[in-house]
Amino acid sequence: MPHADEAFLADWSAHARFGAVAGTNGVDRQAASAADGAQRAWFAERLEAGGFAVHRDAVGNQFGLLELVPGAPYVLTGSHLDSQPTAGRFDGAYGVLASAHAGFRLAEELRDDPSRARFNLAVVNWFNEEGSRFKPSMMGSSVFTGKLPLQEALATSDPQGITVEVALDALGERGDFAGLDVASYAEIHVQQGRSMEERGVTIGLVNATWGARKFEFRITGAQAHSGAALMADRRDALLGAARLIVAARELVDEFEPGALHTACGEINVYPNSPVVVASEVQLLFDLRSPSSEVLNRAYTRVMEVVERVRREDRVEVEIVAEHSWDQDPYPETGVELAREVAEELGLVHERVMTVAGHDSTNMKDAVPTVMLFVPSVDGISHHLDEFTTDEDLLAGVAHLTGVLRRLVSGALVD
Amino acid sequence: MPHADEAFLADWSAHARFGAVAGTNGVDRQAASAADGAQRAWFAERLEAGGFAVHRDAVGNQFGLLELVPGAPYVLTGSHLDSQPTAGRFDGAYGVLASAHAGFRLAEELRDDPSRARFNLAVVNWFNEEGSRFKPSMMGSSVFTGKLPLQEALATSDPQGITVEVALDALGERGDFAGLDVASYAEIHVQQGRSMEERGVTIGLVNATWGARKFEFRITGAQAHSGAALMADRRDALLGAARLIVAARELVDEFEPGALHTACGEINVYPNSPVVVASEVQLLFDLRSPSSEVLNRAYTRVMEVVERVRREDRVEVEIVAEHSWDQDPYPETGVELAREVAEELGLVHERVMTVAGHDSTNMKDAVPTVMLFVPSVDGISHHLDEFTTDEDLLAGVAHLTGVLRRLVSGALVD
Missing domain, CATH: 3.40.630.10 (Zn peptidases)
Known part of the structure; x- marks a missing residue:
């Protein structure tokens, strides 16, 4: 050598x-x-x-x-x-x-x-x-x-x-x-x-x-006793975040294999206590694709999910930071x-x-x-x-x- | 007075x-x-x-x-x-x-x-x-x-x-x-x-x-680059946890109103980094009901979800701690x-x-x-x-x- x-x-x-x-x-x-x-x-x-x-x-x-x-x-x-x-x-x-x-x-x-x-x-x-x-x-x-x-x-x-x-x-x-x-x-x-x-x-x-659309979501609910509060009264920020994490994965299957990568790598939960419904969650959410058209379609679908989570889980979902680029x-x-x-x-x-x-x-x-x-x-x-x-x-x-x-x-x- | x-x-x-x-x-x-x-x-x-x-x-x-x-x-x-x-x-x-x-x-x-x-x-x-x-x-x-x-x-x-x-x-x-x-x-x-x-x-x-069935789950996947790794190659522990959190809420609707309370109040994610697929998540998961029969049926349903998450998301799901009591x-x-x-x-x-x-x-x-x-x-x-x-x-x-x-x-x- x-x-x-x-x-x-x-x-x-x-x-x-x-x-x-x-x-x-x-x-x-x-x-x-x-x-x-x-x-x-x-x-x-x-x-x-x-x-x-x-x-x-x-x-x-x-x-x-x-x-x-x-x-x-x-x-x-x-x-x-x-x-x-x-x-x-x-x-x-x-x-x-x-x-x-x-x-x-x-x-x-x-x-x-x-x-x-x-x-x-x-x-x-x-x-x-x-x-x-x-x-x-x-x-x-x-x-x-x-x-x-x-x-x-x-x-x-x-x-x-x-x-x-x-x-x-x-x-x-x-x-x-x-x-x-x-x-x-x-x-x-x-x-x-x-x-x-x-x-x-x-x-x-x-x-x-590849192009990307990266978001930091803030999901806001209300603290409550996680045992005693009636389910219908809850506004669970962690549940809202979980729905977005699952949606990120399921979104991939709406596109050609390999056309879209999604990820949620970081989540921070407050108060993150065993018996408290979470009141605030910060969640990083990424979409990546070589195609701007795929990214734009995926973005639209994510916002539809955000609307549904707001309505059905009664939590606020805000984009507090955003960073996007095309290929x-x-x-x-x-x-x-x-x-x-x-x-x-x-x-x-x-x-x-x-x-x-x-x-x-x-x-x-x-x-x-x-x-x-x-x-x-x-x-x-x-x-x-x-x-x-x-x-x-x-x-x-x-x-x-x-x-x-x-x-x-x-x-x-x- | x-x-x-x-x-x-x-x-x-x-x-x-x-x-x-x-x-x-x-x-x-x-x-x-x-x-x-x-x-x-x-x-x-x-x-x-x-x-x-x-x-x-x-x-x-x-x-x-x-x-x-x-x-x-x-x-x-x-x-x-x-x-x-x-x-x-x-x-x-x-x-x-x-x-x-x-x-x-x-x-x-x-x-x-x-x-x-x-x-x-x-x-x-x-x-x-x-x-x-x-x-x-x-x-x-x-x-x-x-x-x-x-x-x-x-x-x-x-x-x-x-x-x-x-x-x-x-x-x-x-x-x-x-x-x-x-x-x-x-x-x-x-x-x-x-x-x-x-x-x-x-x-x-x-x-x-009320009776309760409380679990600490450990969900184990594999670290990967959250942008570059192919979606099909991923074993995302946070995704597995999110599916359980969503399932906890959806399970409630399978029972009479008020018969079952469920909650996930605490989650800890590793490495919890913006660009890394999570390899390990610890999740607290509670079922509460006055009825032991409801708790037992709910437990069975949770374990069905756990099996599906293991199979479809290719992550390991273990119960690392458990605490249960009846009414x-x-x-x-x-x-x-x-x-x-x-x-x-x-x-x-x-x-x-x-x-x-x-x-x-x-x-x-x-x-x-x-x-x-x-x-x-x-x-x-x-x-x-x-x-x-x-x-x-x-x-x-x-x-x-x-x-x-x-x-x-x-x-x-x-």
Whole structure:
């Protein structure tokens, strides 16, 4: 095995000890947790050992800079090291370590012949992509691209009331780095689905993100004794929420298989006591589809259910937050560049959409962007058992290296 | 207004300041909270001012003792001062203050002529009747009657990991009082229903508790990305729980109106993250009815739903805890005694069942027991708006005084 591949696999096997969940292959490394902090310190050392200068910005994004062309803009590449609670070790972390090792490989090549570089190279570990501890997700890249005000991000609290600012400062992970001039961006991620594995594809050329309609519902009823109150007198907010959760699942069967994904992942109930009818429930409710027409039809059906729940269960149902987007393309020039590199390396490739959002979703609105996938066995994601073979991981690092080589030489930028 | 009634109403209006919820008439005074501690200190002073000697036992039950017949057993009367989160000011607290004031009245009568007393008199504020912060409910009376081991109660944790022992010790509310010899018990409570108000009844003669089948379900699925995972691949524990919550409500309509009450008041979801399909849900599920036949039929139907959820939603559904009882009578001799006192006082009375459990549910298994209700406007319970008129409160104190007068003189005891 080439030395560069061995080096990647060594770091890969080291990284999963941060936040490792005993007795599993997975990790629990929520944003700005102690485990996230330990891994950030380790990662900064790895970058410095590879010749990259490490900086943190005010929202805890970690950057490793390699200056090849003094004063020139940077090609940026990376992903995120934070995880969902009890999740797999690949999601996000693979993209960060693949970016670092692709960077190390290019650093070796270009230090010998810097004339081939038009741009500098930077590796990034975005803060809080997952959004499980601090909402919203993709926080670091949202602040970086100006979509989320810094102060709003820093003031965000976790369920224990700890703010992003306090949590990051406790780890020494906030800095004053700012003003990075980015020429282009590349990110690689494991697919969170099983189409590539089933079709024998090694490199996914991500050409679009599915559309989504995301709601936070507040369902309001009235507290009552859950034993003694007459059933007809009750206004049960948890019952209202349960009807919406069931409706979300049943709605899927009204559409072609695979056309619509729905989910309710988070629910918070008050007072959540054994003998009290719930008076207030907050429920997250997502619709996702590549088709705007499907999303619009599904939205109409959800609102019909909301009306029925209001009327029949006598609870109030309000939408207190909403976030929607239609199918969102990645630039075709980036897809084509990634295709050419895959051809060059003889890797089986295919255009693929992403259902999940990534930090590249933010970056592609700011600069020319390439988004890549490697396969995931059975598509298991946000689960301790998530798995991708070493062979596919290494193919992804090789492919990303090829993409970055072209970007550093000026590809995608006029 | 008689001085004794004025005295009761003065204490009644003072008590609701402990844990008062701003802008409402209700309270938030969960067991061993700071508000509970402040009220306990105040209540101990009120008992002492009334000539009662105050003692605490090892699980924080507060006793006020009036010795009339040295060495004789005690007639015990009381209820609980703790509340559900954001609840009414009547539930529990009315019974404790009514007991104290009935005690003060009898103390005046009997100090003048102790020859009429065969037993001594004690007032009790039971610890943690509500069970919202620390489970199970009726904790203090369960330990007192030997149904729950003391060490198990003390080791119980709230959701923040604070144990009963630590919480009570922080308030100085644990003592070493033990060995109270109880001859008989009486408790008064606001009805948690509206039948008495509707029928113009002032005193409810409680003759039985509804039966119940209570379950804690654990629903187990598998974590997955809630956007990307194929719908057919998901095993969504929250969906399984939602189907059970909806089924609980729909089941009611299969029986005669009022024959069956069902409820799911508490649900806990893991990981409860916006983009993760839930892998584990704990759900409390109650069936209540005066009829064992209805409960058994309802149980069978619930298990059919559980089977369907297992099969169709591919989640595991286990019963991890279960607590069941059939309709449970109060002693007829106590009902008759309470009826005689109501006749004597010219108060409209009626036999009534309780759907909710009370500390008297424990005590009646140990000693002759009388359980009384006063009406509640619209039957509102476990809600900030719970209300009973002063007139009904005072009628209840007068009635309880009459009951205790007979118990102290030896009624219900051979």
